Amino acid sequence: MRGSSPAIPSEIPQFPFKRPTGTEPPAEYAKMRAKCPVAKVQLFDGSQPFLVTKHKDICDVLTDNRLSKQRMRSGFPELSPGGKLAAKNRPTFVDMDPPDHMHQRRMVEPFFTHEYVDSLRPQIQQTVDTQLDNMLKKGCAKPVDLVEKFALPVPTHTIYSILGVPFEDLPYLTEQAAIRSNGSSTAAEASQANQQLLDYIGALVEKRLDIPEKDLISMLVTEYVQPGKLEKADAVQIAFLLLVAGNATMVNMIALGVWTLDQHPDQLAKLKQDPSLVPKFVEELCRYHTASALATRRVAKETIQLHGQTIPAGTGLIAATQSGNRDADVFPNPDKFDMMRPRGRESALGFGYGEHRCVGERLARTELEIVFSTLYRKIPGLRVADGGMGDMGEGKDKAVRFSPAGKDVGIAELRVVW
Numbered sequence: 001m002r003g004s005s006p007a008i009p010s011e012i013p014q015f016p017f018k019r020p021t022g023t024e025p026p027a028e029y030a031k032m033r034a035k036c037p038v039a040k041v042q043l044f045d046g047s048q049p050f051l052v053t054k055h056k057d058i059c060d061v062l063t064d065n066r067l068s069k070q071r072m073r074s075g076f077p078e079l080s081p082g083g084k085l086a087a088k089n090r091p092t093f094v095d096m097d098p099p100d101h102m103h104q105r106r107m108v109e110p111f112f113t114h115e116y117v118d119s120l121r122p123q124i125q126q127t128v129d130t131q132l133d134n135m136l137k138k139g140c141a142k143p144v145d146l147v148e149k150f151a152l153p154v155p156t157h158t159i160y161s162i163l164g165v166p167f168e169d170l171p172y173l174t175e176q177a178a179i180r181s182n183g184s185s186t187a188a189e190a191s192q193a194n195q196q197l198l199d200y201i202g203a204l205v206e207k208r209l210d211i212p213e214k215d216l217i218s219m220l221v222t223e224y225v226q227p228g229k230l231e232k233a234d235a236v237q238i239a240f241l242l243l244v245a246g247n248a249t250m251v252n253m254i255a256l257g258v259w260t261l262d263q264h265p266d267q268l269a270k271l272k273q274d275p276s277l278v279p280k281f282v283e284e285l286c287r288y289h290t291a292s293a294l295a296t297r298r299v300a301k302e303t304i305q306l307h308g309q310t311i312p313a314g315t316g317l318i319a320a321t322q323s324g325n326r327d328a329d330v331f332p333n334p335d336k337f338d339m340m341r342p343r344g345r346e347s348a349l350g351f352g353y354g355e356h357r358c359v360g361e362r363l364a365r366t367e368l369e370i371v372f373s374t375l376y377r378k379i380p381g382l383r384v385a386d387g388g389m390g391d392m393g394e395g396k397d398k399a400v401r402f403s404p405a406g407k408d409v410g411i412a413e414l415r416v417v418w
């Protein structure tokens with residue numbers, strides 16, 4: 001289709017699309033990849049950005065410096081009224097363009113290198129072991145919610161310890177994080193929990209200004225705030241970004257991994273037999289389920305051409321990474337979950353692409369690898385509880401509560417037994 005006149009659908013579809021079942025990507029993505037890979041969609045406020053659904057075009061969008069991540073620019077695609085409001089907040093590097101973006105991102109990178117994350121392995125392992133031992137001790141006379149007892153505490157404890165949150169505050173903060181990201185909280189409850197976390201981080205920054213320790217917040221205040229290279233308010237926002245950026249996604253990816261293995265017993269059996277396959281499993285998990293697919297948005301600073309379409313300056317673009325991860329040109333038989341699939345040169349897009357690619361990727365992969373090499377070793381009989389047929393078209397659905405169909409794929413509750 002490149003070069004020829006692109007097909008424009010007669011009606012501009014409303015975005016975000018809805019998933020037809022718990023974990024299936026919206027059906028519109030496959031249709032758009034085939035017929036109109038760069039096409040307008042309509043958002044809640046009536047604006048009409050372009051949705052980009054092919055892997056190659058998504059990579060082009062996410063590496064094009066003529067496109068901006070600055071949310072206060074007119075035309076930046078916001079997906080909800082809450083997003084529009086958040087766009088007015090003090091920006092952190094996730095919402096910045098070069099050179100400011102890398103300037104701020106580099107401040108935190110030492111805490112996310114291979115070397116640093118490897119040094120955290122014993123501690124992550126201990127957190128995983130402790131949570132699983134607690135679950136085993138309490139037993140499963142009644143099915144146990146794996147999200148509450150395991151998927152949420154593991155990444156939460158890990159990022160809090162990197163930031164330097166004192167251990168005794170973990171239960172309170174874990175609870176606030178759960179209210180903030182849990183689909184069943186009201187908007188007022190979620191926003192109050194958000195403020196509680198922000199206030200808490202503000203107080204912690206003050207504390208570390210007085211008595212620094214060896215954590216990320218202490219590094220930010222001693223190396224950047226005190227020498228006058230960063231404002232205190234920015235240090236609070238950066239720490240808050242790190243607290244929340246990957247947390248809900250990590251929780252979802254752990255729960256989605258357990259759900260997916262339950263749905264693919266042959267691959268679960270292989271994994272139990274040969275734990276060295278865990279990195280392959282994690283790679284496929286992060287391709288198959290794109291749990292953070294709505295963050296990769298940009299706005300054109302100047303008029304550009306993309307896949308035969310003219311994108312005028314001031315127009316938004318949404319790079320549909322969830323769609324790119326199911327592009328058959330790159331991943332043959334893309335709707336099949338197959339941890340043994342041969343890997344080509346092209347990268348899956350679960351962690352984004354280009355300069356804004358997830359800074360926490362190494363940490364996320366390491367946590368997932370430790371989780372999935374421990375979970376079935378300690379609890380070999382772990383399975384999703386029987387719940388009867390639900391209305392999402394898959395058996396066991398009453399034991400699982402998926403995220404709302406128009407949001408990122410995720411699991412809010414997963415009842416398991418063993």
Ligand code: HEM
Pocket residue numbers: 093094095105159241242243245246247249250253291292293295296297349350351352353355356357358359360361363364365
């Ligand atoms: C499986 C888990 C995770 C997934 C799927 C994920 C996914 C993503 C994606 C898709 C982006 C790119 C957004 C964009 O282009 O705008 C991103 C960026 C980011 N992620 Fe993650 N993430 C995960 C875990 C984490 C963790 C554990 C952290 C902890 C610190 C984290 C922190 C960030 C930050 C700070 C950014 C912004 C990077 C930048 O703009 O330079 N993520 N993540």
